[in-house]
Amino acid sequence: NAGVTQTPKFRILKIGQSMTLQCTQDMNHNYMYWYRQDPGMGLKLIYYSVGAGITDKGEVPNGYNVSRSTTEDFPLRLELAAPSQTSVYFCASSYSFSLGDNEKLFFGSGTQLSVL
């Protein structure tokens, strides 16, 4: 199994450009997440999805959009990129349906994004 796969690994954007970060998982997980991590900081939740067709905002959703048309894919869209969106983005997935067990996340390798 490949696990959680993110593309691209690196990207440089100009201010105002748009792009989509791709995330796919082959573990048949229902729960998927997007986090961003700024230098020396923890991970902040951007959006999450509990199943195909269902998404919800996390702590820092502004400037981002997501969709979940299939169980496997959870792309993150950046519209009108800004320098404040320079960060490392991690996609993650989880199997459990139970909140109490929803603690083990499998992470992708990350996308390092710079907006200049």
Next chain:
Amino acid sequence: GQSLEQPSEVTAVEGAIVQINCTYQTSGFYGLSWYQQHDGGAPTFLSYNALDGLEETGRFSSFLSRSDSYGYLLLQELQMKDSASYFCAVVDSGYALNFGKGTSLLVTP
């Protein structure tokens, strides 16, 4: 809202034991998780405590006290490869993990 507090940096000697503490404030609580992240890498799951007490997994142990809103990660027989950042995280009333800012552990010879 919720918050998690953990030390920003810890330094320890190879072969020693180190404890990384985490205190949390959350409106709902289901359990405390720990993740490890090496520089440039992705976070990886270490342990999870839903109930009070100690969970042991090899050289790593994790402890939870729900009444004190406190937990810790204990690393024994430290090795150089244990140099990494360690994050505590909680599941609140939502469906996602919220992470602390992380503790950078440096293991020295």
